[in-house]
Amino acid sequence: MPPDPLSSTFAALADPTRRAILARLALGETSVMELAKPFDMSLPAISKHLKVLEHAGLISRGREAQWRPCRIAPASFQQVDGWLGNFRRFWDESFNRLDGLLEEMKAEEAAEAPPRTTRKVNNRKVRVTKEKQRGRTRG
Template sequence: MSDVATGALDATFAALADPTRRAILARLRSGEASVSELAAPFDMSQPAVSKHLKVLERAGLITRGRDAQRRPCRLRPGPLEDAAGWLENYRAFWEDRFQNLDVLLEELKGTGDE
């Protein structure tokens, strides 16, 4: 994995580490929203939500458009897909290990019955 890809993945996981940012991403799954719409369910100021949005934007997880007076935020799936792909490698690794363990346990169980 290149340094650029590693940096992007690091930024994605750092952004996902915060529950507020994960909630914002969950909201954006249903479509674009303004900063005030995204801030509404949280017990924090709009500037605080804007700081979270900047982290998400730097990680490439969202884009912020310009529609006259409004700056709608939109979800970008690419970085999440990259993170899911990275995690998939480890899921496959552990699944293989557990399969090997199952085979060994079955063999041991079979030899113990004799």
């Protein structure tokens, strides 16, 4: 049974070595040798980690002579972020106070611009019209 993509991605992220590799790659594309340097670990171990990251869709790999440069692949990160979005209201104050924010945005927009009803906020579409806050017994 092939595990679903989100599970593979989270599993890949659950290892500190792999997260460190990703952090290094956030600085820019680089080779396996270069990636291996900081770790007290055999090269095959790193190679395996990279395979896991690639299979999880978190990196992609090119070919340049004898090097296989690695770089961040955005899609899986985005999926994780999307999934997390379902829970954002539990900790993100501005999400919790959506009405206030959206109301304000609406007012502003009405004052100056074409009356769109959605707008991109960190690449997530958000209704600009008022959304009622349901009474939750949390916190």
